[in-house]
Amino acid sequence: MGKRVRREESLSRDRIIAASIALLDSRGEDGLTFRALSERLATGAGAIYWHVENKGDLLTAACDAVVARTMAPCAAGASPEDTIRALALGLFDAIDAHPWVGSTLTRAAGQAPMLRIVECLGQQVRALGLSDEDQWTAASALLHYILGVAGQNAANTQFARAHDIDRSDFLGAMATVWSQLDPNEYPFTRSVASRMREHDDRADFLAGVDLILGGIASRRGR
Amino acid sequence: MGKRVRREESLSRDRIIAASIALLDSRGEDGLTFRALSERLATGAGAIYWHVENKGDLLTAACDAVVARTMAPCAAGASPEDTIRALALGLFDAIDAHPWVGSTLTRAAGQAPMLRIVECLGQQVRALGLSDEDQWTAASALLHYILGVAGQNAANTQFARAHDIDRSDFLGAMATVWSQLDPNEYPFTRSVASRMREHDDRADFLAGVDLILGGIASRRGR
DNA sequence: ATCATATTGGAACGTCGTTCCAAGTGTGTC
DNA sequence: GACACACTTGGAACGACGTTCCAATATGAT
Numbered sequence: 398m399g400k401r402v403r404r405e406e407s408l409s410r411d412r413i414i415a416a417s418i419a420l421l422d423s424r425g426e427d428g429l430t431f432r433a434l435s436e437r438l439a440t441g442a443g444a445i446y447w448h449v450e451n452k453g454d455l456l457t458a459a460c461d462a463v464v465a466r467t468m469a470p471c472a473a474g475a476s477p478e479d480t481i482r483a484l485a486l487g488l489f490d491a492i493d494a495h496p497w498v499g500s501t502l503t504r505a506a507g508q509a510p511m512l513r514i515v516e517c518l519g520q521q522v523r524a525l526g527l528s529d530e531d532q533w534t535a536a537s538a539l540l541h542y543i544l545g546v547a548g549q550n551a552a553n554t555q556f557a558r559a560h561d562i563d564r565s566d567f568l569g570a571m572a573t574v575w576s577q578l579d580p581n582e583y584p585f586t587r588s589v590a591s592r593m594r595e596h597d598d599r600a601d602f603l604a605g606v607d608l609i610l611g612g613i614a615s616r617r618g619r
Numbered sequence: 620m621g622k623r624v625r626r627e628e629s630l631s632r633d634r635i636i637a638a639s640i641a642l643l644d645s646r647g648e649d650g651l652t653f654r655a656l657s658e659r660l661a662t663g664a665g666a667i668y669w670h671v672e673n674k675g676d677l678l679t680a681a682c683d684a685v686v687a688r689t690m691a692p693c694a695a696g697a698s699p700e701d702t703i704r705a706l707a708l709g710l711f712d713a714i715d716a717h718p719w720v721g722s723t724l725t726r727a728a729g730q731a732p733m734l735r736i737v738e739c740l741g742q743q744v745r746a747l748g749l750s751d752e753d754q755w756t757a758a759s760a761l762l763h764y765i766l767g768v769a770g771q772n773a774a775n776t777q778f779a780r781a782h783d784i785d786r787s788d789f790l791g792a793m794a795t796v797w798s799q800l801d802p803n804e805y806p807f808t809r810s811v812a813s814r815m816r817e818h819d820d821r822a823d824f825l826a827g828v829d830l831i832l833g834g835i836a837s838r839r840g841r
Numbered sequence: 842a843t844c845a846t847a848t849t850g851g852a853a854c855g856t857c858g859t860t861c862c863a864a865g866t867g868t869g870t871c
Numbered sequence: 872g873a874c875a876c877a878c879t880t881g882g883a884a885c886g887a888c889g890t891t892c893c894a895a896t897a898t899g900a901t
Contacts, residue, residue, distance in 0.1 A: 441850030519807030538827035545767030552728040585741030605760035612834030663881030
């Protein structure tokens with residue numbers, strides 16, 4: 398059986414995944430097409446299907462490649478809390494750099510990339526010294542919060558790209574709309590609109606993680 | 620201008636949205652098609668486009684209709700914490716009943732349905748008595764956590780439907796796979812697998828909300 | 842050299858969102 | 872009561888997509 402390379406640049410799952418990531422990064426979520434992929438790999442759609450189940454499989458594999466890279470330095474020497482913060486920030490940055498990872502993650506329930514994240518988070522949560530039941534609650538809350546931010550970030554970037562504007566311009570425009578809302582109907586949204594304009598996504602994200610970590614700590618102290 | 624009804628069942632945005640919701644509920648996320656919608660409304664695709672911008676607009680409008688219904692009893696007489704819990708649970712239940720709302724919400728950044736949620740949550744957070752800065756942090760954390768759970772729930776249900784199995788069977792199968800993972804590579808995931816099988820989505824969700832509320836409270840107490 | 846198997850490239854299929862336009866329907870004017 | 876006019880409708884047509892299919896080619900074993 399031909400397991401060895403047959404010629405210098407034969408088609409392979411890895412080459413297909415690498416090309417998919419390049420396509421997703423450069424053209425956005427809708428840029429990954431079997432036609433575009435065929436062209437870039439100088440082959441036909443049928444050849445790709447020999448190595449890949451379907452588009453969902455391909456997307457999940459591409460997502461997993463990025464997540465695996467991000468989660469690789471899982472166990473640092475710091476405290477569990479700091480490691481969780483580092484893990485979360487690593488994911489945030491990875492999704493910021495590859496927005497399509499955010500939306501793909503949402504649709505990859507229970508699959509490889511999600512497993513990696515659950516395990517890395519879980520190991521640190523476990524080191525926090527909670528009861529078995531609380532371990533699951535804490536890990537699940539962190540996971541879902543991270544996924545929520547990931548999804549929103551992905552949606553923002555995707556929307557901005559689709560309308561051919563800058564991401565920060567889009568958020569600025571949103572802040573303007575919010576600040577012009579009816580103060581009677583939308584008092585809160587209106588009041589945070591100005592903060593919206595100059596806020597730091599990354600810092601806000603970390604503040605949310607700290608809020609959950611604080612909840613965990615106060616629960617342990619009971 | 621013909622603002623009045625011209626005949627008993629003329630086409631209208633509301634009738635289109637209602638039909639879309641029915642289609643999404645009965646046939647799932649992929650069931651909403653301009654062709655299926657045309658058939659159900661006994662008209663053509665072009666007629667629908669007269670009342671609706673595009674599919675995204677239609678999806679957002681359908682989502683907003685459900686969210687508006689859910690958020691309507693926004694201000695109860697209970698404590699802010701309890702109201703937040705009730706709000707979150709209401710959303711959870713709505714998304715459980717209409718899984719497509721979960722995925723649509725993810726893609727509706729800064730649009731009507733999201734605005735409703737931000738405002739309702741924000742008003743209660745404000746009543747918690749935090750600094751202006753902490754208000755945004757708290758509301759944003761709650762929002763993203765809810766969206767994260769929503770997205771995952773939607774993905775689970777969608778996956779189960781696509782593979783024509785029951786949702787709980789799917790989760791059970793996932794628990795089985797997890798329990799058979801390599802204990803060296805996936806110690807945490809393996810250890811929570813059994814808990815997974817008999818867990819209560821709703822209770823877990825609420826526990827996560829409580830964790831965030833706990834973090835908020837401990838931060839206020841500083 | 843020959844054969845079986847693994848792999849390739851591209852044509853073809855059905856479905857989707859969307860656009861376009863000829864026809865139908867109602868309203869206001871004379 | 873007839874005409875002009877804008878609003879609304881239904882369905883044909885378009886281009887792009889994911890996927891399937893298959894004839895052609897390449898590879899490794901004998």
